[in-house]
Amino acid sequence: MVDNSEFDDIPGTTVFTAERSHQGFHLNQFCMSLMKPENRKRFKANERACLDEWPMTEAQKQAVLDRDYNAMMANGGNVYFLAKIFATDGISFQTAAASMTGMTEQEYAAMMLAGGRSPEGVRSIKEGR
Amino acid sequence: MARITAGLTTSHVPAIGVAIDQGKEQSDYWAPVFAGYEWTKKWIGEERPDVIILVYNDHASAFSLEMIPTFAIGCADQYPIADEGFGPRPVPTVVGHPGLACHLAQSLILDEFDMTVINKMDVDHGLTVPLSLVYGKPAAWPVRVIPLAVNVVQYPPPTGERCYKLGQAIRRAVESYEEDLNVQVWGTGGMSHQLQGPRAGLINQEFDNEFLDNMIDNTAQLRRISHLEYLRESGSEGIELVMWLIMRGAMGENVRELHRFYHVPASNTAVGHLVVEPT
Numbered sequence: 001m002v003d004n005s006e007f008d009d010i011p012g013t014t015v016f017t018a019e020r021s022h023q024g025f026h027l028n029q030f031c032m033s034l035m036k037p038e039n040r041k042r043f044k045a046n047e048r049a050c051l052d053e054w055p056m057t058e059a060q061k062q063a064v065l066d067r068d069y070n071a072m073m074a075n076g077g078n079v080y081f082l083a084k085i086f087a088t089d090g091i092s093f094q095t096a097a098a099s100m101t102g103m104t105e106q107e108y109a110a111m112m113l114a115g116g117r118s119p120e121g122v123r124s125i126k127e128g129r
Numbered sequence: 130m131a132r133i134t135a136g137l138t139t140s141h142v143p144a145i146g147v148a149i150d151q152g153k154e155q156s157d158y159w160a161p162v163f164a165g166y167e168w169t170k171k172w173i174g175e176e177r178p179d180v181i182i183l184v185y186n187d188h189a190s191a192f193s194l195e196m197i198p199t200f201a202i203g204c205a206d207q208y209p210i211a212d213e214g215f216g217p218r219p220v221p222t223v224v225g226h227p228g229l230a231c232h233l234a235q236s237l238i239l240d241e242f243d244m245t246v247i248n249k250m251d252v253d254h255g256l257t258v259p260l261s262l263v264y265g266k267p268a269a270w271p272v273r274v275i276p277l278a279v280n281v282v283q284y285p286p287p288t289g290e291r292c293y294k295l296g297q298a299i300r301r302a303v304e305s306y307e308e309d310l311n312v313q314v315w316g317t318g319g320m321s322h323q324l325q326g327p328r329a330g331l332i333n334q335e336f337d338n339e340f341l342d343n344m345i346d347n348t349a350q351l352r353r354i355s356h357l358e359y360l361r362e363s364g365s366e367g368i369e370l371v372m373w374l375i376m377r378g379a380m381g382e383n384v385r386e387l388h389r390f391y392h393v394p395a396s397n398t399a400v401g402h403l404v405v406e407p408t
Binding site for chain 1: 189282283324326332336360361394396397
């Protein structure tokens with residue numbers, strides 16, 4: 001039996017396992033549909049109607065409508081698939097990543113320019129390192 | 130006979146592709162990144178490889194969640210540029226080398242590496258950004274490319290040890306191909322980065338620089354890095370570094386470092402770049 005509990009010990013990180021892939025299948029496949037310009041256009045015109053065409057959970061749909069990327073990942077979304085949503089919105093990967101951290105876009109950009117987020121203290125919760 | 134003459138690693142950050150496509154290479158933000166590839170551009174003009182076996186990962190472009198091959202090799206004549214949600218990058222179509230690719234596929238499978246064979250595929254920034262960094266903006270790519278896609282999107286990616294051994298098998302396979310070809314192997318992705326969750330933005334310069342050191346003369350150390358260690362130390366997307374070990378395995382035991390570059394940041398990512406030759 002696989003045991004992925006050790007991943008829960010890494011703070012602020014979601015590991016996209018086969019289980020999460022199963023949970024997020026329709027959400028992520030919806031994201032893939034945004035690789036076609038006609039689907040991006042339809043989504044922009046009526047997001048709710050587009051989402052309703054997919055057998056996604058209400059929580060998944062609401063997370064997309066809210067552009068809450070952490071909620072999308074908690075419901076099985078994978079960031080490389082979710083990237084199709086923020087690409088459709090014309091938003092960069094850095095801006096999208098910043099939105100997941102609770103920092104402002106400016107604070108996040110400044111952190112990256114200063115060398116990024118240090119691994120000190122965010123490697124392991126139980127080991128406190 | 131075909132021969133592997135050199136290896137190269139580089140990050141494949143999508144924002145680098147955007148910067149190139151929008152002509153921002155000389156901006157304050159991007160100039161230091163592109164400066165690290167000037168040496169390589171000159172070098173590739175002298176080396177003129179016939180074929181690059183380009184190890185990369187697809188980013189939910191060619192492979193959806195319907196099927197997730199761990200190792201896949203492109204045997205097609207050509208590869209169109211993927212639309213990743215903002216239109217395809219304005220770069221030339223990638224031309225393959227089906228002769229060598231089919232030989233590789235067959236050789237690797239009989240050598241116990243169970244490759245998925247691809248006869249039709251669009252390629253995304255993971256493959257085109259390294260080409261742009263090294264070749265600039267040509268009207269047509271002056272080299273044939275064999276895409277070798279590795280799953281690093283859904284956990285678990287293959288282990289570093291497995292990747293290194295695949296590289297060794299690639300070397301054996303290339304050296305048994307009759308046509309006289311100058312072949313390079315490129316390993317792309319990395320270095321430390323995390324694109325998701327509250328820990329996004331993680332960069333570990335100490336880990337990265339040690340990794341660059343060990344790529345030259347201590348692969349035993351790199352091959353032992355566990356997935357958990359990659360996740361903790363190099364961020365959830367830093368695990369792409371296993372792909373560098375395919376290149377390294379294909380070089381044989383010993384290499385000489387020709388060029389090394391490291392820079393933070395490019396968007397969310399630490400950029401690392403190595404050029405080596407087998408000795």
